[in-house]
Amino acid sequence: MTLLYIPERRAATPWHRLDPLTRLTVGVATMLAAVLLGGVICPLLLASVAVVLPAALAGVLRDVLRTGLLLALPLAVSVVIVNVLFATGTTEQGIAIAAEVVVRVLTMAAAAVLFYATTRPSELVASLQYHGASPRLTFVIHNGVAMIPRLAERAREVTAAQRARGLDTEGSWPRRARGVLAVAAPTVLGAVREVEARTLALETRAFARPGSRTVLWPPHDTAGQRVARWGILVALLVLFVARISGAPLPC
């Protein structure tokens, strides 16, 4: 399975050693706070503390910044076009809006990239289960992630098979458009049909058994991390209440 996850280059860094749930809390909170804060300076400060610092600690700063920029670039270009070139107000207003949105989008992208570049999905799933999530939920999450490359792979296989039978995938646009159905239908229907077999396989292995499961790789959770997670939640709540009750920007 190909993942963006970047294997630790040295021994696990302090950031990698954190409970994945703590890292997820930091990531989600950063994205929410980037929205709630508004302005340009506040999100930049937030990004340097909650994204750049951990990324540097984990030794993935370059990758996080590069991928974050790449992800945010198309959106940033559109933001500038829509708000500056096609603005109804003055150009200054358009630039102010565009700057705010670009900073927000960059922060959100970098926060998401930091999380998935440093966390294996299986690690997060194990942590969620350790913290009491239902095994059914963790099954769905983990399988959903694993299914994405598998579905893409299946589409490639179907395309190869259909080409072997004479499907034209390199002709003019209308011709290629006609080929879409010949690839999409077997890909989707095959995946749906497989559900039946996998259901039987799971049922014979006591998947639906009630009760808790033993987690084989418990995460390194500590009292400090628990306090930090709750602290982050409380801070977010305070920020939310302050913003909707009209408090001025802190910076």
Next chain:
Amino acid sequence: MGVSGAWLRVGGGLVVFVLVALGGLSALAGLDVDAALDRFALVMMVAIPAGVAVYALVEYLQTGRLDSITRQFDTRTLVLMPVAMALNIVLGTVVASALKVPIYLDSIGTILVAALAGPLAGAATGFLSNVIWTYLAPPPFGSPFAVPFAVVAVVVGLLAGTFARWGWLRPRRGASGRQLAVGGALSISALIVMTLLALRVWLAAAGADGIAPEADDGAFLILGWVAMSLIVVTAVGLVVLLVRRRDLAAAYILLAGGITGVVAAFMAAPIAASLFGGVTGSGADFVIAAFRQAGADLQQAVLGQSLISDPVDKVITYFVVYLILGAMATRTKARFPQGQYLLPAAADDDDPAVYP
């Protein structure tokens, strides 16, 4: 478990949803939240979970269990959900970033699960799809901008599951001539209105100079062609369904897609406008630029784009799901929690025991 018990739960959930929504709207009226649309999206985020929670509470008080909810999450559904989520993410990414057409096609899996398993299963699929899309999807499929729209996916799942529960997605072949005539007239006029709207916006966008600075005119025309052909194929497919196969389901698909699309537009537009300045990096941005060119402010432009894109997108999605369901074996469908409502009208005598 009587019918009246089920009505009490649904009614209780709806009443609380409406109360929370109205209360929230009036409570936020005096506060500094940018626009009326923002308030709407914000309040929905609280009101929908509140409604679902009350539904669950009433059922627990009535029966001491949560059967109608847990029944929607049997093993079969839990195996289908990851497939559906992958479908959402892969198709959504391909359509948004590769094709750049102003529709999304990122809810086929959500509506498929909702139809087969029920509203809450559909809502869970939609929510998890958008969360995974942002936090866990492997490249090149990840998108940091999916997670704020999770609440929209939840609503799409809830609506689709409810419509399927009402039997809107079951084949209705062999309808009487009068039914076909009425259904056909309504559907075709709805199709014409939607096509005209889409065409008008597309022409406006194509006519404005410099909308797509990175893309030369030829590429832009091809993209428009792909979008229009998708719409045309769906329209033709629906008419074929109606006229050739005398299947009245086409009218129900249009109705379901239209309602879902309009509701989704009102939820998604404020999120896109206030978080991302109205753009999502997809083909829809061209439409927004066209509206702004015409002098609309940002909120109006985004809502206008959503009101055109979303119903078209959802009608296409429901149609694709209907085709997928049609290609599935009857016994496979019937084994899902809500499968009996997807079988042809004649086979259903409202007795689930027939399909164990």
